[in-house]
Amino acid sequence: MQQILLFIYALFAYLSAMVSVSLLILWVYPWSFMPLTIDSGSGGSFALVINLALIGLFGLQHSVMARPAVKKALFGSLPVAFRTSTYTVLSALCLLLIIFLWQPMTGSLYAFETGPLFWTATLLYVLGWSMAFVATFQIDHFELFGLHQGYRALRGIPEPEVRFQKKGFYKYVRHPIQTGTVIGLWATPVMSTGHLLFASGMTLYILIGLVFEEKDLVKTLGEAYRRYREEVPMLLPFWKKRA
Known part of the structure; x- marks a missing residue:
C-alpha cells in the first residue's frame, strides 16, 4: 500500500x-488570451x-531544500520518492x-506591439523556453521531476547510482535548463517595471543557486565533473575561462 501511495x-x-x-x-509573456499575466491588474x-x-520565498525553497544536508535534516530516512515529490x-506551490x-508595477522600459x-x-x-524544456529530456525529464522515483518505489526497484551525462545542449553549457530559462525570462516585447524586477530577481537567484549546485555536483561526481567544468561554460556557449 505504501508503494502505491508513493507512486x-x-x-x-x-x-x-x-x-x-x-x-x-x-x-511572463503578454499573451492576449491569458486572463492573468505579470502585468495584468493593478498593484498596491x-x-x-x-x-x-515572493521571489525570495521561491529562491529559499528551491535552493535550500535542494542541498543534501537540508534534505537529510528534513526527511531523515524517508523514501527517496517521498523526498523528491515533496x-x-x-x-x-511557490x-x-x-x-x-x-503585484503589477507601473512604468515600463519599452513596449513593442509589432x-x-x-x-x-x-x-x-x-x-529560450523550448531549450529549457528539451534540456530536461536530455538528462532525464521524469527523474528530474520525481516520477521515476515514484515508479521505482512502486516496483521495488532500488535507486540507481548517479551517472554523469554529457549530451545535447550539455556539450555546450553545463546548465542549459537555466540558460533557456534566463532567455525566456528576459525575452519580452513589453518590459514593465514589474517584469524587470521579476527577471532580475530570478536571474540573481539562478546565479547564486548554481554556485551551490556546482559544489554539490563536484562532491557527487568527483573528478569527472571537475574536468567537465573546465571544458564547458556554465551558461553561455563558447564563454570559457581563460587559463
Whole structure:
C-alpha cells in the first residue's frame, strides 16, 4: 500500500510541476488570451515588498531544500520518492504563489506591439523556453521531476547510482535548463517595471543557486565533473575561462 501511495504522490507532484511551470511560462509573456499575466491588474502600495518576498520565498525553497544536508535534516530516512515529490510539490506551490499573488508595477522600459523587435523578442521567448524544456529530456525529464522515483518505489526497484551525462545542449553549457530559462525570462516585447524586477530577481537567484549546485555536483561526481567544468561554460556557449 505504501508503494502505491508513493507512486500516486509522485504522479501528483509531477502534474503539479507541469501545471505550475506551464502557467509561469505563459504568465511572463503578454499573451492576449491569458486572463492573468505579470502585468495584468493593478498593484498596491506594497507591490515591491510583496514581489521581493515572493521571489525570495521561491529562491529559499528551491535552493535550500535542494542541498543534501537540508534534505537529510528534513526527511531523515524517508523514501527517496517521498523526498523528491515533496520538494517538487513545494516548488510548484511557490510558483503558483508568484503567479497569483504578484503585484503589477507601473512604468515600463519599452513596449513593442509589432514590428521586427516584437517578433525578435517573441522568437527568443519561444526558443529560450523550448531549450529549457528539451534540456530536461536530455538528462532525464521524469527523474528530474520525481516520477521515476515514484515508479521505482512502486516496483521495488532500488535507486540507481548517479551517472554523469554529457549530451545535447550539455556539450555546450553545463546548465542549459537555466540558460533557456534566463532567455525566456528576459525575452519580452513589453518590459514593465514589474517584469524587470521579476527577471532580475530570478536571474540573481539562478546565479547564486548554481554556485551551490556546482559544489554539490563536484562532491557527487568527483573528478569527472571537475574536468567537465573546465571544458564547458556554465551558461553561455563558447564563454570559457581563460587559463
